[in-house]
Amino acid sequence: MSVAALPDLDALERELSAAIADAADEAGLEAVRIAALGKKGSVSELLKGLGAMSADERKTAGPAINGLRDRLNEALSARRADLKAAALAQRLETERVDVTLPVRETPAELGRVHPISQVIDELTAIFADMGFSVAEGPDIEDDFHNFTALNFPEGHPAREMHDTFYLPTKEDGSRLVLRTHTSPVQVRTMLAKKPPIRVICPGRTYRSDSDQTHTPMFHQVEGLVIDKGANLGHLKWILEEFCKAFFEVDNVKMRFRPSFFPFTEPSMEVDIQCDRSRPGEIRFGEGNDWLEILGCGMVHPNVLKNCGLDPDEYQGFAWGMGIDRIAMLKYGMPDLRAFFEADVRWLSHYGFRPLDFPTLAGGLSA
Secondary structure, X not given: OOXXXXXXXXXXXXXXXXXXXXXXXXXXXXXXXXXXXXXXXXXXXXXXXXXXXXXXXXXXXXXXXXXXXXXXXXXXXXXXXXXXXXXXXXXXXXXXOOOOOOOOOOHHHHOOEOHHHHHHHHHHHHHHXXXXXXXXXXXXXXXHHHOHHHOOOOOOHHHOOOOOOEOXXXXXXXXXEEOOOOHHHHHHHHHXXXXXXXXXXXXXXXXXXXXXXXXXXXXXXXXEEEEOOOOHHHHHHHHHHHHHHHOOOOOOOEEEEEEEEOOEEEEEEEEEEEEOOOOOOOEEOOOOEEEEEEEEEEEOHHHHHHOOOOOOOOEEEEXXXXXXXXXXXXXOOOOHXXXXXXXXXXXXXXXXXXXXXXXXXXXXXX
């Protein structure tokens, strides 16, 4: 290629400069750059032709073509900066923040822990401090674990349909049930472990009942201690320490009344001192009123035998209470049914912040 064969560089520059100015976005600008300065671009082809020129021609054509290339690069850089500035301005316009609006809460602040989950965590913290571990079992149980092993004789009212949810009868005539208490977990623990045993058994239970203070599905926590020297004095101390820690009072009076449960002998129901003189409010550790909160007793010898333990060598005690009920008492919730209605407004009012995990040192309900 000779100097005479070169195209009109001024016209080429005007054409490319106009294309650069007309580029609507960075993608269009890149297309112009490739067409001019890419490996096969118009300006790049001119630079390749310098090798075929004579030395005198290169002295004239080289600076002209290189100058064109440099000016195009400057124009490309300037246009690219303008396009980025325009894109940023448009983004800022569309993503404008109204600083007068309140700051949105983070998910950790907005979410709430359900009171049942909170109370289970509180129970676990209290009893873990006393050396108890947590035991769990299935919600669907067989007759042996739910009734027979717990000394429920055939024909006992708790076996009837008005109390128990039975699953369809199997081919062998047996029927599984939705567990009516968490006591089957105690049975499974005694069958699987050797004494000493010290466990609590929180979980869901099911009974055919529904009103302001009863629901077909509810939550219980039961405790079990099996050892050679376990006695009612130990049971009383554990329950008193639990009530003081759970209701966060310094002192509490408890009253143990004789009762009957098939799986304990002797059996007792426990009342706790409280003050109900203020409408809609219950204060624990003071006043002249009493409120029943749980049942307990020494494990029946028949239950120990059914679980493979020698009642002449081992004895134990157990207790059980409704988690939903003690949650209502502690936090002033009037209707148990609201626990299961999934109302976000209710949960926002009664729920707990997820990062406020209960500890005895830091406060259970801080």
